[in-house]
Amino acid sequence: MRKFILIALVSVFFASTSLLADSDDSKPGKKKVAIKPVTDKIYLEECGSCHFAYHAELMPESSWKALIEGLKTHFGEDASMEPAPLKQVTEYLLSNAADYSQNSKARAMFKSAKGQVFARISEVPFFLKEHHEIGPDVIARPKIKTWANCEACHPTAANGVYGERYIVIPK
Amino acid sequence: MFHRLIILLFFSSFLILPAFADAPRNEELNHYLSELGAKAKKEDPSFKGFDPSRGKEVYFKEHLHSQENEKRSCVTCHTKDPSLPSKHASTGKRIKPLSPIVNRERFTDSKKIEKWFKRNCHWTHERPCTTLEKGDFIEYIFSL
Numbered sequence A: 001m002r003k004f005i006l007i008a009l010v011s012v013f014f015a016s017t018s019l020l021a022d023s024d025d026s027k028p029g030k031k032k033v034a035i036k037p038v039t040d041k042i043y044l045e046e047c048g049s050c051h052f053a054y055h056a057e058l059m060p061e062s063s064w065k066a067l068i069e070g071l072k073t074h075f076g077e078d079a080s081m082e083p084a085p086l087k088q089v090t091e092y093l094l095s096n097a098a099d100y101s102q103n104s105k106a107r108a109m110f111k112s113a114k115g116q117v118f119a120r121i122s123e124v125p126f127f128l129k130e131h132h133e134i135g136p137d138v139i140a141r142p143k144i145k146t147w148a149n150c151e152a153c154h155p156t157a158a159n160g161v162y163g164e165r166y167i168v169i170p171k
Numbered sequence B: 001m002f003h004r005l006i007i008l009l010f011f012s013s014f015l016i017l018p019a020f021a022d023a024p025r026n027e028e029l030n031h032y033l034s035e036l037g038a039k040a041k042k043e044d045p046s047f048k049g050f051d052p053s054r055g056k057e058v059y060f061k062e063h064l065h066s067q068e069n070e071k072r073s074c075v076t077c078h079t080k081d082p083s084l085p086s087k088h089a090s091t092g093k094r095i096k097p098l099s100p101i102v103n104r105e106r107f108t109d110s111k112k113i114e115k116w117f118k119r120n121c122h123w124t125h126e127r128p129c130t131t132l133e134k135g136d137f138i139e140y141i142f143s144l
Helices: A002-023 A041-047 A061-069 A083-095 A104-113 A125-130 B002-021 B027-043 B052-060 B110-125 B131-142
Strands: none
Touching: A041 A083, A061 A083, A104 A125, B027 B110, B027 B131, B052 B131, B110 B131
16 A cells, blocks of 8 residues: 555655646756747748738648648638749648647647648647636637737747746637 | 028939939849830720829738638738738748838848749639739839
């Protein structure tokens, strides 16, 4: 019985430290890989003028492929582009997709997708789990409008920083 | 002495005013506009030049979208005053002012201008903008 309690305590201890490390990316010690800020100028220009330039790391490669194929009818917009920028954008998205990321949140996005193709980052199961506390009434606020508006609540998103302590939810 | 100063100020204002009244047009834009002009002339031999007041109508003209059942115009994303920043109607993303007086990057790249005319005219009016509408629109923005 004593042994059992000890094992339980030890495992609770380890579980909680790893949880803490997960929720705080700046914690020293355990190696953490951050989400890389986007530096690709063409991507920022082509995919960042109608909305936030999403990190490729936050969706699996198969979903990005489907999105690229559908750019002509992209959420009610014609987001098609010239062959040269299209090639560059495709390269950025596919080679930096969640499949190849070492970041824990990106890994979780990838795993939760279970090979399924998604039209939106905001529809991937791990995204829904992370955001389950936010209701449609919050999203409908004029300063937010849509889940696609990541920067409304994550003002540091462009730097790849989504952590809880940097979140500001507009009234 | 005082009079001379007034006179000096009066004349120097001529030197300064034009700089405020007109945003610079680069060579690429002039070339793009002259091509648009030639095309407009071909489409309608009575074409006399682009007109900012017609361009103002292009900017404010509303269209009832066939599927979304909402009225759309350029104002929907660029606001009533093109010299102010605005927000994208569906994503909330900030859009910098269209006016080249406050935003010198505007209307300097003909490929970019064409790309956005194609997208935005389609989104707003469900059709491409005409040659005349494009030229008039640019003259309106530059007249502000």
